Amino acid sequence: MSGIWGLREKRLIIWGLVLAVVVLLNLPAPAAWRVSAECRDSIGPFQNVFSLLVVRTGQWVSRIGRTQRILEEKQQLEVRIATLEHRLRRLERFEIENETLRRQLGFSILSPHKLLLCEVISRGDLSGWWETVRLNKGLADGVASGMAVINDEGLVGRTIGVTARTCDVLLITDPNCKVACETANSGAFGIMRGMGARLIGRAAMELLSPANPVELNYISTTHAIQEGDVVLTSGLGSVFPAGLPVGRVGGVRMHSSGLYRQADVVPSASLVSFRYAFVVMEQKQ
Template identity: 30%
Template sequence: MGKRLFFLVILLVVALYVMRVTAHGRVEVPPLGNTLVDAFATVEQAVTRAGRLARDVLTFPFSLVRASQRAQELSERVDLLESELQQVREYQLENERLKRLLDFQSGPAASSHLELAAAAVIGRDPGSWFSTITINKGRAQGIKTNMTVITPRGLVGRVISTTSQTATVLLITDPRSAVSALVQDSRTPGMVEGMAGGAGNLHMIHIPNDMPVKAGQVVVTSGTSRSIFIKGIPVGEIVSVKRDPTGLFFEAVVRPFVDFNRLEEVLVVTGVRSPAL
């Protein structure tokens, strides 16, 4: 208690001394006053630094939380922008495919007098990717069984059943499919069938023994009176040839022009117009 009283008296004396000096209009502070001012300034700086450090320590966890929240917000924003970019890309690709369909309808299709209805693929046979597809056009849009289905690249298949708003298409890659065909340049006839386990390839059989074919030749539909497919539709390209087990005919593996793995839109041939005279 005595020590505290002693320090209080000393501080009071110093304060009175400074006041007296100030009262007489002196500008300069005595040496003792300078020493005390410097001492108090040092203490004040130390206290200020300690206060800042304590504030930083206390607010650091909250800064981490805010930084984490900001990083999460930025990550979600990036994900959203990437998703929107992918959607734009998907719309662009769809527009390109639809443009090719429209160009085909107004180009080769118009010159060959085909009446076409565009449709989107909305389903596939879950048991076999190369068996059947479902399209979003049906009886209400004039689609009937046995109508030919194509793309600008070539033959897809034929309609085998319909509902009011949908239709099922048997692909030419299905083993149940049979297409009367011929080699485009030599006019060699044959029958194109789907291959079980053929990964989407086709099998051309009954090629006459005296009319051999070779790899690289193009196969098209023959359009005979017994065929349900219209004439001249590209089917695929021959990739290999050999004799059949009987030795009476040749047979060939044909790679279709249509990429059935990426089939999203098709054209249904709803009719064939008579050419104007």
Template identity: 30%
Template sequence: MTRLLLRYRRMLVLPTALLLAFVLMTLQARSGSAIADFAKLILLTSISPFLRLTTKSFDITATLWNEYVDLRRVSRDNQLLKEEVRQLRTEVGELHETALEHSRLSQLFQMSSRVGTEAIVAKVIGKDATNWFRTILIDRGADQGIARHMAVVTAEGLVGRVVDVMARTARVQLITDPESAVGVLIQRSRVVGVAAGSLGGTTQIKYLPLMADVAVGDRVITSGMGGIFPKGIPVGRVVRSGRPTSGALFQSTEAQPHANFSRLEEVLVLKWPPSRDLSWADREPLP
């Protein structure tokens, strides 16, 4: 019995003290004796540390619980804010991309109005993986009125011409393809030549007479000859021009295209020329 009391003495002290306090207060209320007052003082003095400890424990527990609840709420709110920020960033990115696309399309339509012919906007959906055949694939084809030999441009300048047409897609040969040929003229001096692609990504201006007035920086535009490309479309600028020392008949001239072929996203297909019978156009046009 003694061992049992010693084992659970801490659990019995507070209930016993509270019981004695109740008994003493009852006696004081009935008799009001000095002995009862003295006993009450001793009892309250002995249980005060336990009461303070209990009160402190409840306060700490309540504080920790409130802080835990607040932390859970803050964590939840933080997660919601992160998700909202992510969604807003996505929307801003989409709006920015839409604005860029609208800007590019606006420039394309301005080019169409300058050329003065009906045009079809097409997106580039594929590019040649090698440098041997410089072509791109667009998402418009015969079903949308695309035909072979139609000129393809961007807001910066000439891109190439349609060489193969399927129902909903078409393949475009770039002017940087060594097999391509475009009738051009030097805008300043009005000298006529033929622009052909090169493996270096530039265009060679062929058939320029040795004494032709050509200088670095001159603007090169389409001549309109050959029946494929309308006249006046920007092609590029002369970056090198010289006269061979051997018995050559023509100048050696090189031009850098205006169009950025590594960043093509949308192009404009010009419904020109009106005639579809252009089998002869597969040959190199003469100036």
């Protein structure tokens, strides 16, 4: 019975709707307008809410789009800034290198010796004060063992272990490097030798610099010598030409034997960080 009544109810509802539509379509114009107005007024609030939702949704989507574009533009700007900073650092390095090369070229032109410009390609150990360096010139460039090596600041060392394209340089701080020198002020002669490096601190990586890196020995007690005097190569021997700047006297003392004096010499050339050096080939004509 419930199934039959349910079917009848559905039919009654359908017929009622059809009847309502027929009635609405056949209403007089004023009555139809009033019904239409009531319907519009009834659904108006819902239309306002829907319209507001559409507008707010559009604004939200637009903001998301703008935010995404801003983020993309920010990333592009960051990439451009990083690229420009990299180029600026390269230009600064090139400028420093060009200035160094110009200084070396000027020194080479003014030097009374024929010089061969070389670049340091490796250093001898991990300490802070290198006692050997390797240059990028060798036998093919006319370099031989036992040639003096200088830079625009002063004496660096002498060549050893020469190959076709490279040569090693024994620095003046090495104990095996001995140089005949004289002081420019008093003409006092002596033999200079390197004193090597002294461990400062606990770790091997803390080898910072030699204590008294270079020492001048066998100075006559009759010659006046004092702190600050300029030290030059004397030209005695066959390796180092006369007149190459070596450094300045840092301190003077009498040897324990009392037969001669000794002096600490502060090298003119920075032996830790130089990048270019000259091999002294011969005297200019």
